[in-house]
Amino acid sequence: MGRQRYSIFSLLRNAVSHNENWQQAWRSPVPRKRYDVLIVGGGGHGLATAYYLAKEHGITNVAVLEKGWIGGGNTGRNTTIVRSNYLWTEAALLYEKSLKLWEGLSRDLNYNVMFSQRGVYNLGHSLQDMRDIERRVGANRLDGIDAEVITPEQIKAAIPMINISRRARYPILGGSLQRRGGIARHDAVAWGFARAADALGVDIIQQCEVTGICRDGGRVTGVETTRGRIEADRIGVVVAGHASVLAGMAGLRLPLESHPLQAYVSEPLKPVLDTVVMSNAVHGYISQSDKGELVVGAGIDAYNGYGQRGSFHTIEHAMQAIIELFPAFSRVRMLRQWGGIVDVSPDACPIIGRTPVQGLYFNCGWGTGGFKATPGSGWAFAHTIARDEPHELNAPFSLERFTTGALIDEHGAAAVAH
Amino acid sequence: MLLINCPWCGPRDESEFGYGGEADITRPADPDALTDEEWADYLFMRKNPRGLHREQWVHEHGCRRWFVLERDTVTYRFSDDTT
Numbered sequence: 221m222g223r224q225r226y227s228i229f230s231l232l233r234n235a236v237s238h239n240e241n242w243q244q245a246w247r248s249p250v251p252r253k254r255y256d257v258l259i260v261g262g263g264g265h266g267l268a269t270a271y272y273l274a275k276e277h278g279i280t281n282v283a284v285l286e287k288g289w290i291g292g293g294n295t296g297r298n299t300t301i302v303r304s305n306y307l308w309t310e311a312a313l314l315y316e317k318s319l320k321l322w323e324g325l326s327r328d329l330n331y332n333v334m335f336s337q338r339g340v341y342n343l344g345h346s347l348q349d350m351r352d353i354e355r356r357v358g359a360n361r362l363d364g365i366d367a368e369v370i371t372p373e374q375i376k377a378a379i380p381m382i383n384i385s386r387r388a389r390y391p392i393l394g395g396s397l398q399r400r401g402g403i404a405r406h407d408a409v410a411w412g413f414a415r416a417a418d419a420l421g422v423d424i425i426q427q428c429e430v431t432g433i434c435r436d437g438g439r440v441t442g443v444e445t446t447r448g449r450i451e452a453d454r455i456g457v458v459v460a461g462h463a464s465v466l467a468g469m470a471g472l473r474l475p476l477e478s479h480p481l482q483a484y485v486s487e488p489l490k491p492v493l494d495t496v497v498m499s500n501a502v503h504g505y506i507s508q509s510d511k512g513e514l515v516v517g518a519g520i521d522a523y524n525g526y527g528q529r530g531s532f533h534t535i536e537h538a539m540q541a542i543i544e545l546f547p548a549f550s551r552v553r554m555l556r557q558w559g560g561i562v563d564v565s566p567d568a569c570p571i572i573g574r575t576p577v578q579g580l581y582f583n584c585g586w587g588t589g590g591f592k593a594t595p596g597s598g599w600a601f602a603h604t605i606a607r608d609e610p611h612e613l614n615a616p617f618s619l620e621r622f623t624t625g626a627l628i629d630e631h632g633a634a635a636v637a638h
Numbered sequence: 639m640l641l642i643n644c645p646w647c648g649p650r651d652e653s654e655f656g657y658g659g660e661a662d663i664t665r666p667a668d669p670d671a672l673t674d675e676e677w678a679d680y681l682f683m684r685k686n687p688r689g690l691h692r693e694q695w696v697h698e699h700g701c702r703r704w705f706v707l708e709r710d711t712v713t714y715r716f717s718d719d720t721t
Contacts, residue, residue, distance in 0.1 A: 622683075623674045
């Protein structure tokens with residue numbers, strides 16, 4: 221449909237016309253009565269699913285239904301860290317697929333998602349931490365994923381601001397480094413997938429909340445929305461924190477609990493940190509955005525919550541960890557704070573697959589680690605919907621694993637408390 | 639920070655408490671008699687409602703007793719009736 225390509229030439233051309241002739245990046249169509257596939261949830265995962273449905277499987281009669289605006293949920297509420305150094309092979313291969321897609325994503329989408337492979341450090345603060353790190357690095361290498369064990373001196377050489385004193389409350393004894401890990405610009409990920417999916421014919425429908433899932437004898441027939449009823453034989457639900465609510469509309473129960481997860485950014489600083497630092501033991505993670513803000517992630521609040529905000533002591537706890545690692549940051553003022561609602565599963569791994577309702581697919585349970593998986597999640601979910609069976613990468617992540625007992629226990633094993 | 643009304647100690651800061659998740663889940667009397675689906679439902683499946691939620695708390699750094707409160711998971715406000 222004659223989509224303008226973004227390039228240095230289009231930048232120059234539009235600059236001379238005072239940037240008044242940029243094409244809209246995606247349409248805002250009126251929903252049709254019927255689609256082949258409906259994707260509920262216009263976050264990064266949902267938009268990626270629609271994109272890969274169209275691109276990889278040729279299914280273009282697709283609508284993405286978003287109750288707010290695209291990327292307004294968890295896609296824009298994370299700390300943008302991308303890595304694939306998970307312990308268990310099932311998880312590591314899924315996240316590695318995603319990381320491989322990240323590596324070509326800007327070119328693939330013709331949209332700069334500002335993916336920056338600046339490396340991810342996971343720190344160890346005790347002998348047991350270091351044993352776990354060595355085990356995980358070994359496991360990663362066997363899975364063909366780049367990983368290395370590093371010493372405190374190597375960490376200090378790469379990150380001059382960090383405190384490696386042995387007299388710290390939780391001294392840094394070493395860590396792991398995944399050089400291919402990094403960060404990306406989260407808004408651009410949503411916008412890039414939206415624009416690319418729209419160009420392939422996908423309808424992106426915002427301000428359209430799903431209020432019911434219509435079924436007929438054990439199979440889906442469509443959804444009720446705030447903009448009327450829309451029919452489809454295949455419906456993929458990828459709504460993060462609200463997965464249990466949507467499942468309830470179809471009479472299903474999920475093994476999920478929704479919790480607030482908070483993060484915050486500082487005032488912009490000159491460059492001080494050109495990589496990503498995560499610590500499991502003291503629980504904090506930090507990077508510096510291209511705007512200069514320090515981006516800090518906290519842990520989840522203990523209680524169930526849908527309020528997109530959490531308790532202050534959770535923020536304080538993460539800040540203590542960051543100041544422990546970077547004493548100089550104690551003077552930095554925090555600028556903004558936010559919370560997202562994450563759907564945490566019992567084994568800290570996602571659920572991507574079919575449900576007992578024919579034609580209804582769920583992609584949920586990403587918990588605190590969904591952003592890094594955005595392209596891989598969409599890719600695997602698109603395959604699952606298009607073929608009505610999971611790809612081998614996401615087959616272990618079925619809902620049935622909670623009945624068979626074949627959990628993929630990444631809790632505490634996945635480089636940061638999840 | 640939530641202000642949690644411990645039935646024995648009165649209102650205290652959330653940081654004194656531990657969270658025990660959904661209330662009213664009873665361990666099946668005879669687990670061997672259950673199907674795998676029923677056992678999975680007991681073990682893993684949760685209501686996780688958006689709205690009123692009956693949940694367990696323990697006053698970890700106080701009287702150390704468990705109790706059940708109802709709370710709205712959107713406003714985070716506790717309902718008045720306590721069990």
